[in-house]
Amino acid sequence: MSKQSLLDMLQQQGITRRGFLKYCSALTSLMALPPSMMPAVAAALETARRPSVIWLSFQECTGCTESLTRSHSPTIEGLIFNHISLDYHHTLQAASGTAAEQAREQAMHDNKGKYLVIVDGSIPLDNPGFSTIAGISNVDMLRETVANAHAVIAVGTCAAYGGLPHASPNPTGAVSVGELVKDKPLINIPGCPPVPTVISGVLAHYLTFGSIPELDELGRPKVFYGQSIHDRCYRRSFYDKGKFAMSFDDEGARKGWCLYRLGCKGPMTYNACATLKWNQQTSWPVESGHGCLGCSEPDFWDAGSFYRALSIPDGDYAKAAGYAVAAGVAVGAVAGVMNRSTKASAVSQHSPVSVDDFSVNKNNNQEG
Amino acid sequence: MDISNANEFLIWTRGSGFNIAVSIFIIGVLIRILEIVLLGRKQDLAEPRGTEWGPGFKNILSRSLVDKGTFRRSPFVVVVGYIWHIGFFVCLLLFVPHIELLHATLGIKWPGLPNPLVDSAAAVTMFAMLALLIHRLMHPVMKFLSTYEDYLVWLLTFLPLLTGYIAYHRMINPYPAALGLHLLSVELLLVVFPFTKLMHAFTLFLARWYTGAMMGRKGIES
Amino acid sequence: MQHLSDIKIAVDNPSLETGNLPGILSEIEQALEELLNSKQVHRIDLRAMPWSAGEEHKLEQMLGRGEVTIELNALGKSIFQETRYSGVWLISHYNEAEELIGKIIEISYLPDMVFAQQEDISRGLERLKTQRSQDS
Numbered sequence: 001m002s003k004q005s006l007l008d009m010l011q012q013q014g015i016t017r018r019g020f021l022k023y024c025s026a027l028t029s030l031m032a033l034p035p036s037m038m039p040a041v042a043a044a045l046e047t048a049r050r051p052s053v054i055w056l057s058f059q060e061c062t063g064c065t066e067s068l069t070r071s072h073s074p075t076i077e078g079l080i081f082n083h084i085s086l087d088y089h090h091t092l093q094a095a096s097g098t099a100a101e102q103a104r105e106q107a108m109h110d111n112k113g114k115y116l117v118i119v120d121g122s123i124p125l126d127n128p129g130f131s132t133i134a135g136i137s138n139v140d141m142l143r144e145t146v147a148n149a150h151a152v153i154a155v156g157t158c159a160a161y162g163g164l165p166h167a168s169p170n171p172t173g174a175v176s177v178g179e180l181v182k183d184k185p186l187i188n189i190p191g192c193p194p195v196p197t198v199i200s201g202v203l204a205h206y207l208t209f210g211s212i213p214e215l216d217e218l219g220r221p222k223v224f225y226g227q228s229i230h231d232r233c234y235r236r237s238f239y240d241k242g243k244f245a246m247s248f249d250d251e252g253a254r255k256g257w258c259l260y261r262l263g264c265k266g267p268m269t270y271n272a273c274a275t276l277k278w279n280q281q282t283s284w285p286v287e288s289g290h291g292c293l294g295c296s297e298p299d300f301w302d303a304g305s306f307y308r309a310l311s312i313p314d315g316d317y318a319k320a321a322g323y324a325v326a327a328g329v330a331v332g333a334v335a336g337v338m339n340r341s342t343k344a345s346a347v348s349q350h351s352p353v354s355v356d357d358f359s360v361n362k363n364n365n366q367e368g
Numbered sequence: 369m370d371i372s373n374a375n376e377f378l379i380w381t382r383g384s385g386f387n388i389a390v391s392i393f394i395i396g397v398l399i400r401i402l403e404i405v406l407l408g409r410k411q412d413l414a415e416p417r418g419t420e421w422g423p424g425f426k427n428i429l430s431r432s433l434v435d436k437g438t439f440r441r442s443p444f445v446v447v448v449g450y451i452w453h454i455g456f457f458v459c460l461l462l463f464v465p466h467i468e469l470l471h472a473t474l475g476i477k478w479p480g481l482p483n484p485l486v487d488s489a490a491a492v493t494m495f496a497m498l499a500l501l502i503h504r505l506m507h508p509v510m511k512f513l514s515t516y517e518d519y520l521v522w523l524l525t526f527l528p529l530l531t532g533y534i535a536y537h538r539m540i541n542p543y544p545a546a547l548g549l550h551l552l553s554v555e556l557l558l559v560v561f562p563f564t565k566l567m568h569a570f571t572l573f574l575a576r577w578y579t580g581a582m583m584g585r586k587g588i589e590s
Numbered sequence: 591m592q593h594l595s596d597i598k599i600a601v602d603n604p605s606l607e608t609g610n611l612p613g614i615l616s617e618i619e620q621a622l623e624e625l626l627n628s629k630q631v632h633r634i635d636l637r638a639m640p641w642s643a644g645e646e647h648k649l650e651q652m653l654g655r656g657e658v659t660i661e662l663n664a665l666g667k668s669i670f671q672e673t674r675y676s677g678v679w680l681i682s683h684y685n686e687a688e689e690l691i692g693k694i695i696e697i698s699y700l701p702d703m704v705f706a707q708q709e710d711i712s713r714g715l716e717r718l719k720t721q722r723s724q725d726s
Binding site for chain 1: 607608609633634635637638639640641642643645662664665668683685689690691692694696702703707708709710
Binding site: 217218228230231239240241242244260261267268270297298299300302303304308309310311312313314315316317318320321323324325327328329331332333335336337339340343 | 375376378379382383384386387388390391392393394395396397398399400401402403405406407408464465466468469472473480481482483484538542543544547
């Protein structure tokens with residue numbers, strides 16, 4: 001951890017107080033805090049120190065790193081070089097092999113108990129050899145690195161919930177970071193990939209306030225994952241009015257109607273896409289005419305077709321129904337035959353009733 | 369509920385849970401109907417005085433309308449009974465997500481209603497059902513005649529409405545848990561359906577048709 | 591083509607609305623009353639709410655341009671635009687790569703950031719003193 005405060009560094013770079021305030025204003029917005037929090041952000045940043053960050057990449061596709069490097073506001077350069085000391089990231093760092101691993105060990109040693117660990121990718125448990133870095137299995141590297149960390153951030157659905165590697169039948173026995181790390185503060189930033197500004201917003205919160213933001217039950221920051229896509233969707237009114245696109249190029253699609261019937265998973269997905277949007281706030285999936293895939297939810301890959309409405313069952317119900325009809329007809333026929341024989345035997349046991357059979361009752365009645 | 373399993377719960381109710389419930393429902397309904405139909409009737413050797421089919425269908429219709437005598441005796445049960453039955457079918461058949469489900473499973477579709485209309489229908493239906501339950505509990509004769517099955521059937525019919533209302537208004541978080549509960553309540557209804565008096569939804573057609581057909585054969589107006 | 595913002599996107603369906611526009615306008619109205627009555631400054635982060643394509647533009651058109659435009663150059667450009675309604679400022683912050691990094695509506699007499707800052711004044715004064723001592 002650098003001894004210099006962030007403010008000292010900015011001042012050395014000749015940045016004025018106005019520039020600092022502007023930076024704080026942008027950061028406040030990035031952290032999804034109300035603008036009235038800006039003075040608090042400025043006060044916190046005046047004393048904030050640059051934390052050492054170790055970034056571990058396990059079973060992943062580098063999409064999350066790609067996403068972060070496209071986070072524009074404030075720029076990734078600003079974030080990485082001004083705000084954090086990124087001591088290990090085997091995709092971004094220049095060093096490789098032994099030198100890279102030494103950098104990690106050095107950072108862990110120098111910043112014991114204070115460094116931040118960011119993980120993208122899931123961890124295979126079936127056979128540790130499925131994924132290794134410098135001959136060290138993912139699970140060993142995670143345990144070793146996290147042991148003296150201050151906090152852990154799981155970036156992307158793979159790290160947060162297992163993601164694609166965890167999808168049925170989970171050939172590598174992939175698990176999330178949360179299943180292995182129980183004794184450290186953990187923030188999940190799911191998404192495939194997460195919204196870039198959400199990654200940098202959570203990082204900004206951590207280094208501004210030195211604490212983790214308020215989380216929901218799935219370990220996600222509430223400011224970004226507190227509401228569903230459906231609740232914040234600008235097409236929501238069409239859902240309520242019952243106006244739906246029925247195909248991707250019909251009139252409804254062109255008029256921007258609701259994509260529920262085309263399989264949009266917005267109602268069950270909690271993320272900030274509708275507000276923060278993607279690519280410098282240019283657009284987001286629903287605005288581009290495609291339903292939400294639900295990529296920030298656990299097991300999204302196993303939740304059935306992306307193009308089936310949420311209300312449609314996902315199993316092979318036609319087959320099940322076919323077997324049920326056959327079984328129902330068979331059992332029904334047997335029951336019918338048994339009932340017929342019961343009836344026949346009842347009929348055969350009938351004996352005619354004559355007037356004499358009632359005479360006892362008659363006498364009784366007369367006496368009574 | 370363990371929220372981290374809400375998605376797994378929803379995946380189960382949308383997959384295996386639905387398959388199991390639909391299978392039991394189909395097997396049960398077929399057994400119950402075949403049992404009745406295969407039992408047959410003794411051949412009627414008397415000369416028929418009229419046709420069977422026409423009067424049979426006419427009877428299905430006419431007996432679905434309000435009977436004046438019944439209405440005069442218990443107008444509350446008749447009116448509220450109609451309200452909740454109609455409301456229930458509006459929710460079941462005219463809510464767009466349900467139409468999507470029926471289209472995917474049965475291959476037929478029709479236009480739906482705007483959600484706020486279905487929403488109010490659901491509220492009215494639930495109020496009507498609650499009113500009928502209270503009436504059942506307050507009315508000494510009805511209370512005497514009611515068995516546990518009546519209350520079970522009421523509950524299993526009420527729960528899909530309640531959970532659907534909760535899911536639509538997102539009153540339980542996260543949403544996958546709310547939707548999963550709704551699907552589970554419907555699956556419970558499907559499983560219990562063939563083995564309770566809920567079967568009336570099918571047998572009423574058989575019974576009314578048979579009565580009408582017999583009257584038709586005997587030359588009586590159905 | 592350097593930036594995404596250079597790609598002009600034609601929105602052919604600006605009739606789609608989130609319903610946030612009337613809400614913002616009523617918030618501004620309330621904030622103006624508070625500014626008059628108790629000098630209370632109010633800020634609205636436009637990035638904190640969902641907008642449909644073209645809707646933000648519509649808001650800017652409704653607010654219009656007032657008498658004052660201030661350009662600030664610190665860590666990239668910032669524009670403080672007084673709107674048609676005096677006391678309502680539309681603030682756009684850009685970074686050095688000219689990418690928009692913040693958009694805020696501020697209801698105040700003059701946005702705080704425009705005032706000369708204590709630290710900057712004292713540092714400027716020092717520079718001036720050093721300069722003069724070197725010259726003499």
